[in-house]
Amino acid sequence: xxxxxIQRKIAVIFIADAVGYSQHMKRDEDETVKSFRSCKQIxxxxxxxxxxxxxxxxxxxxxAEFTSxxxxxxxxxxxxxxxx
Numbered sequence: 001x002x003x004x005x006i007q008r009k010i011a012v013i014f015i016a017d018a019v020g021y022s023q024h025m026k027r028d029e030d031e032t033v034k035s036f037r038s039c040k041q042i043x044x045x046x047x048x049x050x051x052x053x054x055x056x057x058x059x060x061x062x063x064a065e066f067t068s069x070x071x072x073x074x075x076x077x078x079x080x081x082x083x084x
Contacts, residue, residue, distance in 0.1 A: 012072040014052060014064040016043060016079075021060035036060060042082060050075040 007083075018039070024032040040062065047054060047064050050071040056063040066072040 010067060010071045014066060014072045014076065016062045016064075018060035029031040043079060046075045046079055 016039075018036055021032065021036070023034075028054070032051070043062060043064075044054070050066065052064040052066045052072065052075055054062060054064045064072075066075070
């Protein structure tokens, strides 16, 4: 029997979810969608700057992968500081 080499990959998963999205949609759908798209554009730029990669989205959530925990934390911190 031939043994196959096991390939391992270290990944840090970054998850962003819009708080109260459903309630915001009930109150003002257009403004909520605009706001979410704006946040997504900011996150896309930050992911690119910090070597993150979006691998899934679901409604109001975004999942990204980083090879470095430090990069993921810096990215998250920068995003939070932009949204204060």
